[in-house]
Amino acid sequence: MPAERQEVHVPDGLRTMLRRFVVAVLRQGVSPQGLTAFAATYFKNLNEEANTHRSGSMTRVVGFREDVLEHNGDAREHRGDFAHRDSETFSEDGNELANMQEFSRQKMRRRQSVSAESFDPSKPDDTSDAELVYHAKDEAQLDRLRKAVQGVFLFRSLDSSQLLKILNALFEVDAAPGQHIIDQGDDNADNFYIVESGIYDVYVKGEQDEEPQLCWEYNNTGSFGELALMYNQPRAATIVARTAGKLWALDRQTFQRIVLKAAFKKRAVYMDLIDCVDFLAELTPYEKQNLCDALQPKVFTDGSVIIRQGDFADGLYFIESGRVIVTRSEDGVEREVDRLDDSKNPYFGELALITARPRAASVIADGDCKVAFLDVKAFERLLGSCLEIMKRNIDRYRSQLEKVFGQSHLLESTEL
Numbered sequence: 001m002p003a004e005r006q007e008v009h010v011p012d013g014l015r016t017m018l019r020r021f022v023v024a025v026l027r028q029g030v031s032p033q034g035l036t037a038f039a040a041t042y043f044k045n046l047n048e049e050a051n052t053h054r055s056g057s058m059t060r061v062v063g064f065r066e067d068v069l070e071h072n073g074d075a076r077e078h079r080g081d082f083a084h085r086d087s088e089t090f091s092e093d094g095n096e097l098a099n100m101q102e103f104s105r106q107k108m109r110r111r112q113s114v115s116a117e118s119f120d121p122s123k124p125d126d127t128s129d130a131e132l133v134y135h136a137k138d139e140a141q142l143d144r145l146r147k148a149v150q151g152v153f154l155f156r157s158l159d160s161s162q163l164l165k166i167l168n169a170l171f172e173v174d175a176a177p178g179q180h181i182i183d184q185g186d187d188n189a190d191n192f193y194i195v196e197s198g199i200y201d202v203y204v205k206g207e208q209d210e211e212p213q214l215c216w217e218y219n220n221t222g223s224f225g226e227l228a229l230m231y232n233q234p235r236a237a238t239i240v241a242r243t244a245g246k247l248w249a250l251d252r253q254t255f256q257r258i259v260l261k262a263a264f265k266k267r268a269v270y271m272d273l274i275d276c277v278d279f280l281a282e283l284t285p286y287e288k289q290n291l292c293d294a295l296q297p298k299v300f301t302d303g304s305v306i307i308r309q310g311d312f313a314d315g316l317y318f319i320e321s322g323r324v325i326v327t328r329s330e331d332g333v334e335r336e337v338d339r340l341d342d343s344k345n346p347y348f349g350e351l352a353l354i355t356a357r358p359r360a361a362s363v364i365a366d367g368d369c370k371v372a373f374l375d376v377k378a379f380e381r382l383l384g385s386c387l388e389i390m391k392r393n394i395d396r397y398r399s400q401l402e403k404v405f406g407q408s409h410l411l412e413s414t415e416l
């Protein structure tokens, strides 16, 4: 008699869950030895996430500070909106959780653990694969994310495996007009944020200020929220969404483990260099830190061309070590017009950026030379204020311009 075939019931959601798990294993590049530990942590986290949500213990997404709210009526209106969103239910077929729930959960985690934590960037990172944060994303999300991270200066010193870990850990957050993403003074800083879209106003309330002052805006680009995570200090500014938008958030722990060390090293190296540059003297310490993040190291061997006469300006160069020769070719004759080294005039390549002209001279490494490069986009984003200083102080550049352009009448026709 044939054995009775038993009907097997596949629970709803099992396939999705296993598929996501497999994707997570592959994305993280988990080793065979680390597989069991990774699986244990992955499903434990999944379970905790579901429980946290079911318990309904979250009450609100963003903490509003009344002092800032007084100046922002919209924000008050939106507080209710997000409290309501917290009570949405876990959807197995959706993208795990709605964005705002994800945002809220991250904030919750931080609140439980930040204050006790002290992070030492000089300690070696002993994070195992299993401890890494992972948020599943579909291809469309990944595409948007890759574009968004391109402009993040802090990620410039990461290698490809570090960047992959960051991409895995980032999670999406929807911002609504008036929503406070960060509140100045909050000493439980949770996330670092990358702007994908939307406009975000930055308010800083100094000791002398009666009200928070609007001091900056992120307009569909940029990133914020790194200071409190890097220096273990309260939030230095309030960030309020002026329009609806999308952000990518990176949890504090992943930020500290992967981004912080490289950023610290870079800031330490470049801060001394920046302090030697006259036209950067008026930058605030915060602007200088951003500048350090944006610089990219480049090494040139003796005789190699760093800048070629006639090319479009790609950026500005600071000499970290070594010497360069500036040459200009006229009527087929190449002549030397200047020499620069790391002790005086430790930068070059700014003239074409200021004048919006092609490169007026070539710059060639004289011996091996190390430079810190600031690309043109970063230059415009970070040194807009310095451009004004450079224009105001154009007399300081006059002799240099004359050397390069040869004739003073060219100076007059230079649009500054």
Ligand SMILES: Nc1ncnc2c1ncn2[C@@H]1O[C@@H]2COP(=O)(O)O[C@H]2[C@H]1O
Residues within 6 Å of the ligand: 182, 189, 202, 204, 215, 216, 223, 224, 225, 226, 227, 228, 229, 234, 235, 236, 237, 238, 239, 286
């Ligand atoms: N002028 C500014 N001063 C301080 N923080 C600023 C300023 N402009 C933008 N920010 C960002 O606002 C963020 C507020 O949170 P953090 O202090 O963690 O990090 C801060 C910076 O990323």
